Amino acid sequence: MREAYHFLPDATVGNAGNGCKSAPAFPVPERPDTSHIDMAVELAGVHLKNPVAVASGTFGFGREYGEFFDLSQLGAICCKGLTLHSREGNPPPRIAETPMGILNSVGLQNPGVDAFIAGELPFLRQYDVKVIANISGNTPEEYGIMCGKLSEAGVDMIEVNISCPNVKAGGLAYGTRPDLAAEVTREAKRHSSVPVMVKLSPNVTDITEIAKAVAGAGADALSLINTLRGMRIDVNTRRPILKMNTGGLSGPAVLPVAVRMVWEVSNAVDLPILGMGGVSTGEDAAQLMLAGASAVAVGTALFDDPYTPLKVRDGLAELAARQGLDRLRTLTGGVRPW
Numbered sequence: 142m143r144e145a146y147h148f149l150p151d152a153t154v155g156n157a158g159n160g161c162k163s164a165p166a167f168p169v170p171e172r173p174d175t176s177h178i179d180m181a182v183e184l185a186g187v188h189l190k191n192p193v194a195v196a197s198g199t200f201g202f203g204r205e206y207g208e209f210f211d212l213s214q215l216g217a218i219c220c221k222g223l224t225l226h227s228r229e230g231n232p233p234p235r236i237a238e239t240p241m242g243i244l245n246s247v248g249l250q251n252p253g254v255d256a257f258i259a260g261e262l263p264f265l266r267q268y269d270v271k272v273i274a275n276i277s278g279n280t281p282e283e284y285g286i287m288c289g290k291l292s293e294a295g296v297d298m299i300e301v302n303i304s305c306p307n308v309k310a311g312g313l314a315y316g317t318r319p320d321l322a323a324e325v326t327r328e329a330k331r332h333s334s335v336p337v338m339v340k341l342s343p344n345v346t347d348i349t350e351i352a353k354a355v356a357g358a359g360a361d362a363l364s365l366i367n368t369l370r371g372m373r374i375d376v377n378t379r380r381p382i383l384k385m386n387t388g389g390l391s392g393p394a395v396l397p398v399a400v401r402m403v404w405e406v407s408n409a410v411d412l413p414i415l416g417m418g419g420v421s422t423g424e425d426a427a428q429l430m431l432a433g434a435s436a437v438a439v440g441t442a443l444f445d446d447p448y449t450p451l452k453v454r455d456g457l458a459e460l461a462a463r464q465g466l467d468r469l470r471t472l473t474g475g476v477r478p479w
């Protein structure tokens with residue numbers, strides 16, 4: 142619907158076939174001039190030419206999407222999650238559709254950090270785009286080793302995924318306990334010479350507790366939200382749709398949760414935020430920025446339309462022009478709560 146509205150060829154087409162001859166034509170919105178809008182933002186001292194990134198695990202290492210558009214048009218690329226050694230991921234089915242989203246249990250399929258540095262980073266370096274490596278470890282030590290390797294290899298930033306199980310703590314996710322989240326952050330910081338952004342899990346009672354612990358341990362930025370745990374069941378076979386039984390929910394359904402959590406976290410800690418969760422339009426992204434995000438990432442929406450990040454960028458520029466803003470970054474934290 143949204144697309145049809147934007148790209149109506151003339152003002153009368155909107156009523157075609159609705160059987161209501163006297164109804165007024167749909168207005169076709171004018172596209173404002175956005176050439177004067179300064180789209181640049183800073184994320185922990187890293188300069189992004191625009192605030193639109195792509196979310197880890199939804200963009201691979203950029204090769205496939207690079208066939209659709211010039212990757213230099215993005216503000217940043219959060220790469221597929223890396224582990225110290227290669228992983229095949231979980232058995233299929235590992236993606237299931239849901240109303241307004243998907244459930245996934247991909248399970249960090251990736252070639253391992255060394256193969257990324259040797260084979261994928263040189264490809265990404267052909268583009269004028271910030272490269273953010275995303276890492277998951279079984280132990281704090283593994284996080285440290287990966288941070289050392291990736292810093293030396295020259296990524297622009299490291300995103301530390303703490304939504305994965307801590308082998309030493311019996312499989313409990315790092316991101317669900319402040320002390321474990323802080324331990325991983327300290328280890329990552331100790332071995333990094335580039336900014337460390339910690340990616341928070343929404344599967345907690347109070348996300349600000351984790352945010353404060355991570356900030357206290359030296360994180361340079363935060364990204365949120367990761368996926369929300371969910372489940373779907375086939376009522377005929379009585380089997381869960383996903384082979385792993387449960388998975389992570391993402392897509393438009395999670396946007397209001399993401400906006401709420403970004404708002405809470407931005408009020409609790411003084412760190413820049415990369416906001417994500419259900420973004421598919423410029424207005425979605427603007428909500429996250431108003432809630433406190435300095436930049437935003439597009440994830441699941443890419444599966445529907447690979448050009449979504451560019452449409453989100455243009456939508457943000459148009460929104461800024463309509464609201465008379467010259468610098469997009471002035472949106473950040475601009476919500477006026479009741």
Ligand SMILES: Cc1cc2nc3c(=O)[nH]c(=O)nc-3n(C[C@H](O)[C@H](O)[C@H](O)COP(=O)(O)O)c2cc1C
Binds near residue numbers: 366417
């Ligand atoms: C298929 C899939 C794979 C993902 N893999 C990762 C990952 O490797 N590391 C990570 O930190 N987040 C991962 N995520 C979470 C996304 O980066 C993002 O935080 C989440 O999907 C919410 O954004 P969205 O609703 O725009 O997709 C993955 C999400 C999906 C859908």
